[in-house]
Amino acid sequence: MTATAPPVAPSDEPAEQSALSRVRSHLxxxxxxxxxxxxxxxxxxxxxxxxxxxxxxxxxxxxxxxxxxxxxxxxxxxxxxxxxxxxxxxxxxxxxxxxxxxxxxxxxxxxxxxxxxxxxxxxxxxxxxxxxxxxxxxxxxxxxxxxxxxxxxxxxxxxxxxxxxxxxxxxxxxxxxxxxxxxxxxxxxxxxxxxxxxxxxxxxxxxAPPLKGLSFxxxxxxxxxxxxxxxxxxxxxxxxxxxATSAEAGTARVALIQGNVPRMGLDFNAQRRAVLDYHVRETMKLAAKIKSGQVKRPDLVLWPENSSDIDPYVNQDAYDEITKAAQAVGVPISVGAVVTAQDGTPRNRLIQWDPKTGPGAVYDKRHLQPFGEYMPYRSFFRIFSKDVDRAGEFVPGKKPVVFDMAGTKIGNVTCYEAAFDDTVRDQVREGAQILSVPSNNATFERSQMTYQQLAMDRVRAVEHGRAVMVPVTSGVSAVIRADGTIAQQTGMFEPATLLADVPKRTSQTLATRAGVWxxxxxxxxxxxxxxxxxxxxxxxxxxxx
CATH class of the missing domain: 1.10.1760 (Arp2/3 complex 21 kDa subunit ARPC3)
Structure with a gap:
C-alpha cells in the first residue's frame, strides 16, 4: 500500500490579486x-x-x-x-x-x-x-x-x-x-x-540608466x-x-462715514429713514470733533451707496438733513441715494452735495446687478419664484463722471461695478486722482461677500495706481493705499468714521493705458x-x- 500526499488547498492569491487590481483600477x-x-x-x-x-x-x-x-x-x-x-x-x-x-x-x-x-x-x-x-x-x-x-x-x-x-x-x-x-x-x-x-x-x-542631478x-x-x-x-x-504709491498732486484729507443700519424691529420705510439719520448723526459727530479741535477738518466726506434711500430731490426733509450735515462739516459730501430721474426712471445715484449750493454733479451706476437692481425676463423667472418681484427696476447710467470735490477729483465706482474692468478704468481715464467705491452690503449680513469685494478694491488700487476709498453702510469700510494694502478699516455693523490723508495721483499705469488689449x-x-x-x-x- 502506497502513501498518497494530502490534497493541496486552492490558493486565494489570484483572487486577492484580482480584487486588488480592480481597486487600483477604480482609484x-x-x-x-x-x-x-x-x-x-x-x-x-x-x-x-x-x-x-x-x-x-x-x-x-x-x-x-x-x-x-x-x-x-x-x-x-x-x-x-x-x-x-x-x-x-x-x-x-x-x-x-x-x-x-x-x-x-x-x-x-x-x-x-x-x-x-x-x-x-x-x-x-x-x-x-x-x-x-x-x-x-x-x-x-x-x-x-x-x-x-x-x-x-x-x-x-x-x-x-x-x-x-x-x-x-x-x-x-x-x-x-x-x-x-x-x-x-x-x-x-x-x-x-x-x-x-x-x-x-x-x-x-x-x-537607460536613471537620470541624476541636473541631467533632467x-x-x-x-x-x-x-x-x-x-x-x-x-x-x-x-x-x-x-x-506706484507716491503723491503726485499732493494729498487730500478724506473722511469716510459708516452710519450703520438698524438690523431688526423696523419696517422698510422706517429703516430707509433710519439709515439716512444714522449717516447724518455720524457726520454731525465728526463736525463736533472738528469744532472742538479734536480732529482736522477734512477736504471732503464720502457717504456709502444707499445712505439715503429717500429721494432728496422730492423729499424736503431728506434734502434738509443732508444739507445740515454738509454745512456742519463745511465741506462737500458724496451722497449715495435712490432717486427718480427727470425721465421718470429710478436710478442708483451718487450726488455731490455742496454745503452752500446743495446738490450738484451726479453719477448714475452703470453696471447694475441682475436679479437685484433689475430683473431680466421677469415674467419668465416668476414661474420659478415669486422673489423676482423683490428685484428693482433701475436704469443704468451712460457715462463715467468724476467729482471735483474741493479740488480733488474723485472717481466713482458704485459697489458691484468694482468687478468690471472697463467701469473702473473709465473713471481713471476720466481724470480720477482717487477712487471711491461706495457700497451697501447690509443685505448680505456678515457673509464673506464684503471681504471678497474688499479684495477686488485692493486689486483695483494696484491695477490703476490709485488709493481706493470704500465707504460702506454697515462695513467693512476701508482706506486702501495704491499698493493694495489697507491703511484703515472698520468693523461690521457699527457706526464709524475714518479719516486719512490720501495721496492724489495723476499718472496712468501701463494697465490703464493698455485698456482691453x-x-x-x-x-x-x-x-x-x-x-x-x-x-x-x-x-x-x-x-x-
Missing amino acids: RRSAPLAFAVIAGLLLYVSFPPRELPWLAPISFALFGVAVYGRRLRAGFGLGLAFGLAYLVPLLSWTGVDVGPLPWLALAAAEALLVSLAGMGIAYVSRLPLWPLWAGGVWIASEALRARAPFNGFPWGKVAFGQPSGVFLPLASLGGTPLLGFGVVLCGFGLASLALRFRKVRRASSED LKDKGMVAAAVFTVAPIVAGAVAMPFV PEALLVAIGVGGLGWAVVRARAGRRADA
Whole structure:
C-alpha cells in the first residue's frame, strides 16, 4: 500500500490579486475627478476672508493634472466638477436674503461656463507648450463670464483672489487678465513639470540608466514647464518695487462715514429713514470733533451707496438733513441715494452735495446687478419664484463722471461695478486722482461677500495706481493705499468714521493705458491654441486614413 500526499488547498492569491487590481483600477479612474474637486475647493479657500493667494497656483496644478490628455467630454465633466466645488461655496452669500435656489442656480450657471474652459484646456493639453495655451483658454472663459449672460458676472475671477502676494504687481502691467493669467500659467506649468518629470523618470528607468542631478535639464519639455512655473513669479517680484504709491498732486484729507443700519424691529420705510439719520448723526459727530479741535477738518466726506434711500430731490426733509450735515462739516459730501430721474426712471445715484449750493454733479451706476437692481425676463423667472418681484427696476447710467470735490477729483465706482474692468478704468481715464467705491452690503449680513469685494478694491488700487476709498453702510469700510494694502478699516455693523490723508495721483499705469488689449491678446492665445489643436487633430485623422 502506497502513501498518497494530502490534497493541496486552492490558493486565494489570484483572487486577492484580482480584487486588488480592480481597486487600483477604480482609484486610477476616479483620481481625475477627485483632483478636480479638490482643486476647486482649494481655489475657493484661496479667496478672502482667508488670505491664501499661494493656494491658487496649487489649485490649477491639480486641475491641470486632472484634465491633461483627456477627451472633450471628460474635460467638460471635470471642469463642471471644478467649477461647482469652487463657485458653490464662493457665491453662498447670494442666498442670504433670498434662499438657496437663486444661489445654487447662479453657481451652476457659472460652473457650466467653467466646464467649457475645462473642455478647452483638455483639448489643448496635447499640444507642445500646453500650459501657455491652457492659460489663454482660461482667460477667454473669464472674459466670456464677464460679458454674458445679462451683461456678465465677473465675480470669482482668479485675479480677485490675489489682493496680496507676489503675483499682485502684474495687475499694474496688464490688469486683472494678466494677473489671473500669471496665476493660472504658474499652476499649469507646475502640473506640466510634475507630469513631465514622471514621464522622463519612467523612460530613464526602462530604457537607460536613471537620470541624476541636473541631467533632467536635458529634457526640453521639462525646461519649458519650469519656465512657465517660475516666470510669473519672477515677473511679479521684479514689478513689485515699481508699483506706484507716491503723491503726485499732493494729498487730500478724506473722511469716510459708516452710519450703520438698524438690523431688526423696523419696517422698510422706517429703516430707509433710519439709515439716512444714522449717516447724518455720524457726520454731525465728526463736525463736533472738528469744532472742538479734536480732529482736522477734512477736504471732503464720502457717504456709502444707499445712505439715503429717500429721494432728496422730492423729499424736503431728506434734502434738509443732508444739507445740515454738509454745512456742519463745511465741506462737500458724496451722497449715495435712490432717486427718480427727470425721465421718470429710478436710478442708483451718487450726488455731490455742496454745503452752500446743495446738490450738484451726479453719477448714475452703470453696471447694475441682475436679479437685484433689475430683473431680466421677469415674467419668465416668476414661474420659478415669486422673489423676482423683490428685484428693482433701475436704469443704468451712460457715462463715467468724476467729482471735483474741493479740488480733488474723485472717481466713482458704485459697489458691484468694482468687478468690471472697463467701469473702473473709465473713471481713471476720466481724470480720477482717487477712487471711491461706495457700497451697501447690509443685505448680505456678515457673509464673506464684503471681504471678497474688499479684495477686488485692493486689486483695483494696484491695477490703476490709485488709493481706493470704500465707504460702506454697515462695513467693512476701508482706506486702501495704491499698493493694495489697507491703511484703515472698520468693523461690521457699527457706526464709524475714518479719516486719512490720501495721496492724489495723476499718472496712468501701463494697465490703464493698455485698456482691453492685454485681455484681447491673452484670449487670442487661447483661441490660437484651440485652432492649432483642431488642425493637428484633422491632420492626424488624415494620416490614419
